[in-house]
Amino acid sequence: MTKRLMSTMIIVSLGALSGCDNSASPVDDQVIATPSEQAVSASDDTASGTIDWSRLATGVLAIDRADFDYPFDIDGQNVKDYADYFDVDTATAQHNLTVGMASNEALSKALDQLSNSYTSHELTDGDNVELIIHTTPEIEASRFDYVFESDYAKGLVLPIVIVPDGKKSEGDVHSEMVE
Numbered sequence: 652m653t654k655r656l657m658s659t660m661i662i663v664s665l666g667a668l669s670g671c672d673n674s675a676s677p678v679d680d681q682v683i684a685t686p687s688e689q690a691v692s693a694s695d696d697t698a699s700g701t702i703d704w705s706r707l708a709t710g711v712l713a714i715d716r717a718d719f720d721y722p723f724d725i726d727g728q729n730v731k732d733y734a735d736y737f738d739v740d741t742a743t744a745q746h747n748l749t750v751g752m753a754s755n756e757a758l759s760k761a762l763d764q765l766s767n768s769y770t771s772h773e774l775t776d777g778d779n780v781e782l783i784i785h786t787t788p789e790i791e792a793s794r795f796d797y798v799f800e801s802d803y804a805k806g807l808v809l810p811i812v813i814v815p816d817g818k819k820s821e822g823d824v825h826s827e828m829v830e
């Protein structure tokens with residue numbers, strides 16, 4: 652999209668700088684979207700109010716977190732500090748630190764669809780790490796288990812929970828999805 656936007660800007664700039672008559676331009680038959688029109692088309696993905704989770708599916712098989720070769724040493728100070736602070740065992744701390752460092756991979760893919768519907772996000776700590784994405788009210792509450800594809804966390808799973816504004820807790824999302 653950035654490449655298309657840059658091409659559009661260059662074509663428009665050249666036309667303006669040369670003072671040429673755009674009616675004779677070779678882009679005459681093309682429709683060139685303005686940046687605001689491009690932003691609107693990006694948000695069309697969520698016009699129905701749902702996230703297309705298949706677009707976040709990586710095709711990577713989830714692995715047992717006990718079998719993963721973590722980049723953090725289980726006896727390392729940062730793992731011990733995390734475990735002490737959040738009152739979890741060191742294996743959970745090691746996992747959460749790794750998933751937390753890799754979470755932007757999943758977040759950026761979700762934001763590609765949410766566009767202007769995104770309001771904020773948070774990563775939970777403790778026994779069960781989750782990426783909570785807060786959205787505007789028209790987006791439906793949902794949940795997806797994202798499997799990382801980057802080598803850093805390949806095969807680890809990060810649950811993503813969509814929480815539209817107005818929802819008070821994660822429990823609201825889970826109970827709404829069961830109904």
